[in-house]
Amino acid sequence: MADDRPMSPLEKAWHGLGRFIATHMMIIVPAGVLLGILWPELLLPIKPYVFMLFAVMSFQNSLPNDFKSLARAFTQPKMLVVTLLTVHVVVPLIAFVLANLIFGAGSPTVAGVVLEYTVPIGVSTVMWIAMFGGDSALGLAALLLSTLISPFSIPFTLQLLVGTTVEVDALGMIKDMLIMVAIPSLAATAVNELSHGKAKREWYPRSEPLSRVLLPVIVSTNATGISETMHNLTPTLFGIMLFMFCCAVGSFVIGLGIAHLLAKDRAKFVSTAFSCGMRNVSAGAVLATRYFTPEVMFPAVISTLFQQFLAAAFGRVIERLVGKREDGVPGGEGPRDEQMPSSL
16 A cells, blocks of 8 residues: 555455456456356346446546646657557458458458457556556557547448448447546546545555456446357357457457557557557447347457457466566556566
């Protein structure tokens, strides 16, 4: 704790739970997905509150930020521009080409694949960046920009690549993303500024386990949306699922490559890798359900099955490449300017 006061037994248990979840994400996340698929009725009562839980997670993860760091991320646009081009141009184009080769031009599956890789950077990306000691301000800036352009980039990319016109409620989507991500994140940043850094020094360390607890809850609840489909899995659907898994892995690999080429320090490496690799699969699932047929919907929805698991796995890969945080455990307030190992 930042104020060095002795922790109560309750606080010790709270932080112990956070550390346990952080170090066992690769087990807890798939277990949560399995829970949502096998027993969706247990989690359906939580579903109306997922929107609010996202907002709480965004607020908590942004408490260490300050406006100076956020402004610095925008005044050094190279990392942001490359990240956004990777997310909204490079990866969708690669996914489109591969889907055409495997499933055939004009296949509804192709539209689903393209839809999944035109959605913005995932809301939980900021949490993973914070957990593995990345530059939260850079990650937040990329997330905000990606979210704000996506209501316009999604229909444009679909029309350009697959000739599909989809009417997206741009103002509604922007409103939802503002409430879930932008407003809570900026509010937390303002709280840190107004408290003269007390939020970062004291409140964030105390509340840090919260986002680690919320993430498995959110993942499990989102998994209820594919429960029926997974109970009726066919060889064709399994092939699509395998393809989407490979695409998700590929996105993280591309993110690692971009980070290796551009990042000058460990924090920026972590932020860039996660930002390029993660998508707002929940938004993709909502759009697919609302505007498309089941054949198009499946590729977008199925990605909710494994994205958080892959985030946990690639977090460990990142640690192998650039080392663990100074405290040796994902999460916590670590150094933000560690130099990259010379072996990279």
